[in-house]
Amino acid sequence: MARLSSEAKVGLFVIIGIIILVFMSLRVGGIRFMRAEGYELYVRFDSAAGLDKDVSVQVAGVEVGRVRDITLEDYKAKVVLMIRKDVKIGTDFVAVLTTHGVLGERYIDLIPGSPNAPLLEPGGEITRTKAYTDIEKFITIMSDVAGDIKEVSRSFASVFGGAEGEATIKEIVVNIQDLTDRINRMVAANDEKFGRTMDNFERFSQLLREEGPEIAGGLRNITDNLNQIIAENRDTLKGSINNFETASLKLEKTMDAVNRLVGNVESKIEESVSSIKSITEKIDRGEGTIAKLLNDPTTHKNINTALSGVNDYLGRIKKFKVFLGYRGEYLADAEDTKSYFSLRLQPKADKYYLVEVVDDPRGSRSIETKDVTQGGTTTTTKEVKTLDEFKFSVQVAKRFGDLTLRGGILESTGGVGADFYLWDDNIKFTFEAFDFDEERNPHYKAGLTYNINRYFFITGGYDDFASKIDLDSYYLGAGFQFEDEDIKYLLGSIPIPK
Amino acid sequence: MREFLEETGRKTRTVVEISGQIGLMLSQALMWIFVPPYKWRNIIKQMEFVGVQSVFVVVLTGSFTGMVLALQSFEALKRFGAESMVAPTVALSVARELGPVLTGLMVAGRAGSAMATELATMRVTEQIDALTTMAINPTRYLITPRILAGILMLPILTIIADFVGIIGGYVIGVKMLGINSGVYIARTVDYLTFGDIMDGLIKSAVFGLILTLSACYYGFYATGGAEGVGKAATRSMVLGCVLILASDYVMTSMMY
Numbered sequence: 001m002a003r004l005s006s007e008a009k010v011g012l013f014v015i016i017g018i019i020i021l022v023f024m025s026l027r028v029g030g031i032r033f034m035r036a037e038g039y040e041l042y043v044r045f046d047s048a049a050g051l052d053k054d055v056s057v058q059v060a061g062v063e064v065g066r067v068r069d070i071t072l073e074d075y076k077a078k079v080v081l082m083i084r085k086d087v088k089i090g091t092d093f094v095a096v097l098t099t100h101g102v103l104g105e106r107y108i109d110l111i112p113g114s115p116n117a118p119l120l121e122p123g124g125e126i127t128r129t130k131a132y133t134d135i136e137k138f139i140t141i142m143s144d145v146a147g148d149i150k151e152v153s154r155s156f157a158s159v160f161g162g163a164e165g166e167a168t169i170k171e172i173v174v175n176i177q178d179l180t181d182r183i184n185r186m187v188a189a190n191d192e193k194f195g196r197t198m199d200n201f202e203r204f205s206q207l208l209r210e211e212g213p214e215i216a217g218g219l220r221n222i223t224d225n226l227n228q229i230i231a232e233n234r235d236t237l238k239g240s241i242n243n244f245e246t247a248s249l250k251l252e253k254t255m256d257a258v259n260r261l262v263g264n265v266e267s268k269i270e271e272s273v274s275s276i277k278s279i280t281e282k283i284d285r286g287e288g289t290i291a292k293l294l295n296d297p298t299t300h301k302n303i304n305t306a307l308s309g310v311n312d313y314l315g316r317i318k319k320f321k322v323f324l325g326y327r328g329e330y331l332a333d334a335e336d337t338k339s340y341f342s343l344r345l346q347p348k349a350d351k352y353y354l355v356e357v358v359d360d361p362r363g364s365r366s367i368e369t370k371d372v373t374q375g376g377t378t379t380t381t382k383e384v385k386t387l388d389e390f391k392f393s394v395q396v397a398k399r400f401g402d403l404t405l406r407g408g409i410l411e412s413t414g415g416v417g418a419d420f421y422l423w424d425d426n427i428k429f430t431f432e433a434f435d436f437d438e439e440r441n442p443h444y445k446a447g448l449t450y451n452i453n454r455y456f457f458i459t460g461g462y463d464d465f466a467s468k469i470d471l472d473s474y475y476l477g478a479g480f481q482f483e484d485e486d487i488k489y490l491l492g493s494i495p496i497p498k
Numbered sequence: 499m500r501e502f503l504e505e506t507g508r509k510t511r512t513v514v515e516i517s518g519q520i521g522l523m524l525s526q527a528l529m530w531i532f533v534p535p536y537k538w539r540n541i542i543k544q545m546e547f548v549g550v551q552s553v554f555v556v557v558l559t560g561s562f563t564g565m566v567l568a569l570q571s572f573e574a575l576k577r578f579g580a581e582s583m584v585a586p587t588v589a590l591s592v593a594r595e596l597g598p599v600l601t602g603l604m605v606a607g608r609a610g611s612a613m614a615t616e617l618a619t620m621r622v623t624e625q626i627d628a629l630t631t632m633a634i635n636p637t638r639y640l641i642t643p644r645i646l647a648g649i650l651m652l653p654i655l656t657i658i659a660d661f662v663g664i665i666g667g668y669v670i671g672v673k674m675l676g677i678n679s680g681v682y683i684a685r686t687v688d689y690l691t692f693g694d695i696m697d698g699l700i701k702s703a704v705f706g707l708i709l710t711l712s713a714c715y716y717g718f719y720a721t722g723g724a725e726g727v728g729k730a731a732t733r734s735m736v737l738g739c740v741l742i743l744a745s746d747y748v749m750t751s752m753m754y
Contacts, residue, residue, distance in 0.1 A: 009546050013550045017658060020660075
């Protein structure tokens, strides 16, 4: 490269200098080529102390203009603001004289009002103002507060000072001692319980943290499914409501008839009562067969036995429990949710009948065998087709200690299952086997259920894990179950819609 | 006593004389700026000498100044938890004062003394007298290009010094002292205004005039052979630096 001439060197030097100057001036942005670009507004402050010309005017921390002029008018500071042309200021904006931090520089903050307020014309006045408390004012207020505190402490001193005050304080201290003593004892007595509670809570919250998102997803699925079920059964529901209406109409008519009947039989009842009266009188006197029967001790014994039988029956009804439940299980591989609607009839604590309606997204499974001939060789391919299907389960279950065995119809085929309970029945291991088919192995399902509280539970496991046709899938789900008092009385009498 | 009075009188006369000669030289040199034809070749040569060849020195001074300012102000500002204020401290000090003044002093030391030596040598070897004999105006030929180069080049050197000074402060503040880089730049931009930079540049132009004028004066009026050449260099340097600092005070008090 040829040596640069003096001219070239000087030229390069000047150009570099000018580039740096332009760069820096653009960065600091202090040039105001467009001084007149914008419009003026004014605002009156009681005090503009610390405010100077060219101080920044900001909206939401963004500079929208500068202070152009400060003058005194009627012993108030009239401040003229130069606002950028593209910024519109509403009539309900509040102008605040404030500072950056405690010792920072002053600026005027314009706080926007409602977006619908009319806009200020150039030359208009921002009428709402507010002066933030400055440091001096703050100190003044603080010294007032300190004075108040002094006053309070003085009155305290006058109350508690002297022998009388001392006695009062002593009494208070004794009381407090007594109280803390009691609290101590109480805490000691309940320490273990409290610890357990905390443990439970910790475990629960940990589980929630780990499973929270899945639970949420599952619940969403459940509501979706419920919505779908309701939508699908809307007509049926309507039908049952209609049936109920008809039934209640009939009942009304029946009641009318009964009323009439009662009116008719009233006189007859009166007759009956008088004859009963005469009969009882006779019995009392020991006349006739019945009197003899009643006075016989064997009769008494017989009646006792009969009554205990009735008692037994009533007790059983009382023990009889009905649970309604729903659960959704999200099958990871199928990317779909399997829903169960269950009715559990529990005549005894260790025995129940379980009726379930299952909506299985791949309930119907068929295997199609295809022979494909390609280049002389025939390959047989199996294709598994699954279809959404409703299935039914009817099982009878019996509990032995922590183990429940059940069997019957599982998902519309024969099957058996076992549940093993842990931790006050809050955790349940489940194993089920059904749909025994040599070609694709029985449908096995193993899972774990955790009761979050009396009503809600979450569940997860591995479905159809021995499947020969690759339908195995992990699942995660959640559901709820509640005891229904009404259903057990309605069971026999409700008109079931067709 | 009489000797003291006489001495005082002589000193005063010398000061007045020097002021007058400098004033005359300045007015003549400035007059020749506006009279064509221009001696472009001479001007460019001086610009290269004063400006281009001083860049290295100025960049060094500027960056070290910025760095040391960042270090020092950080120590002080840390006590108030205002570490981020290092940025405006560096930017404002460099742009307003240290950029122009240090550039002026460095150029006075480097170019000013060289200029005085050159002119003094020309004087004592009677080259200047030869120019006059050939009807070439020595002021126009020798002094005006130098003064013009000083006035034009110093602002450009100063803007370079400002820039590298701020960069130096940034490097120390952000990389070494751990101030957030975004905050550093934002504070610099917040506090530094175009006016600050412009004031610094005006100052530096005046410094350029002062240092070249002082160099030209002592070189042009040098007497006494080789010894006189040395004296001219030293004196021009001292006067230049003192005048730069004094005029800086005056200009600063007028500007703010």
